[in-house]
Amino acid sequence: MNISRNLNEVFKNIENAAIRSGRKRDDIMLIAVSKTHPVEAVFEAQKCGVNVFGENKVQELLEKYDKVPDAKWHLIGHLQRNKVKYIIDKVEMIHSLDSIELAAEINKRAEKIKKVMPVLIQINIGKEESKSGIFEEDIYSFMEGLSVFSNILVSGIMTIPPATDNKDKTREYFKRMKEIFDKIKVNNYSNFDIKYLSMGMSSDYEIAIEEGANIIRVGTGIFGSRNYSKEV
Ligand SMILES: *Cc1c(COP(=O)(O)O)cnc(C)c1O
Numbered sequence: 001m002n003i004s005r006n007l008n009e010v011f012k013n014i015e016n017a018a019i020r021s022g023r024k025r026d027d028i029m030l031i032a033v034s035k036t037h038p039v040e041a042v043f044e045a046q047k048c049g050v051n052v053f054g055e056n057k058v059q060e061l062l063e064k065y066d067k068v069p070d071a072k073w074h075l076i077g078h079l080q081r082n083k084v085k086y087i088i089d090k091v092e093m094i095h096s097l098d099s100i101e102l103a104a105e106i107n108k109r110a111e112k113i114k115k116v117m118p119v120l121i122q123i124n125i126g127k128e129e130s131k132s133g134i135f136e137e138d139i140y141s142f143m144e145g146l147s148v149f150s151n152i153l154v155s156g157i158m159t160i161p162p163a164t165d166n167k168d169k170t171r172e173y174f175k176r177m178k179e180i181f182d183k184i185k186v187n188n189y190s191n192f193d194i195k196y197l198s199m200g201m202s203s204d205y206e207i208a209i210e211e212g213a214n215i216i217r218v219g220t221g222i223f224g225s226r227n228y229s230k231e232v
Contacts, residue, residue, distance in 0.1 A: 003044040006222050010205075014216070017209035028209055031074050033201075033219030035060060036226040039067045045222060046071065052092070054217050058083040065090050076158075076217055078132050081105040093118045095158040095198050095217075098132040100145045107149035118155040120198050121146075123180065125173045126162035133159065136180060147189040154189070156196030157181055158215075161204075170204050174211035181212065 015025040031054040032045050042053060042064060051070065055061035056077025065073060075087055076095045081102055087094075088109040097103055097119040110117040121142065124133030134142050146154055157180060161173035177199055185194045200208025202221035209216065220226065 003041060003222060004048050006224070007045065007048045007050060010218055010221055013206055014209065017206040021210050021212065023209075023214075027214055029196075029215045031076070031198075031215060031217045032222050033076065033217050034064065034223060035077075035219060037219075037223045039064055041223050042068050042071065050222075054095075054219075058086055061090070062086060074217075084109050088115065088117065089113055091117075093120065093155065093196075095120045096122045096132070097146075097152075097154075098122045098134060100142070103146050103149055103152060107151045110151035116151050116153050118153045120156045120158040120196060121154065123157050123159045123177065125159045125177055128162055131160060136176070139180060139184060143184065143187065143189065143192070147191060150191055152191060154192045154194065156194050156198060156215075157184070158196075158198035160201070161199070167204070167207060171207050171211060174199055174204075174208050174213070178212040 014028050014030060018025050018028050029052065030050065031052050032050045033054040034042050035056050052072045052074065054074045054076040061073055061075060072092045073090060074093045074095060075091045079094060079096050079102060084105045094106065094117060106117055106119065122133035124131050124135055127135060157177065159177050161170055164170060177197060181197045196215050197213050198215035198217065199213045200216040202218050205216040205218055
């Protein structure tokens, strides 16, 4: 797996998509999703200038956290309340806030260590039963519920759109996310600072950027397939 070559390709694609959307390469944060890949792959990516990594499982994040100095970690997958305590001091951002109960737990744990934890609200844009996240129509009541938690900073929204080969359909979901993002930016909550729109993975990150994403989460496109060899 040639991580360096893959990354150069991804960097180039990000830059071009950013230009198409009237922005700069540096306006887009790339999260390298290292789940299932060994720390050697993370080191390799670090050598190529990437230092923000995403994991979707707490246990795996903790293992890599201990082995990789200096990297920044984002928790991008579903988070169980009883695991918040393990990661609260280790991650830069939690992308998968999907319930008030989880927010309460993050808030409680963050308060204990005198931290304010940036979180993104996960939106279930395709209303899929298999996915977690808030429905579009529930976002305002959800925001109101979050407004009492002074040790979380609600920093934006995240989604994983329904899997489809139809790029137009994917684009529609991203457009809807951008509309939600622009709408909720305007609010009076002191623990809100909406600036991140986290969407786009290996198969669709260029479309996501064109539609306004400023955080993309790319795994396969950098580290290769997760199905076969775990070797770098
Ligand atoms: C695995 C994962 C990604 C990366 O997916 P790829 O298709 O490998 O790029 C992005 N976001 C989340 C939430 C993930 O779980």
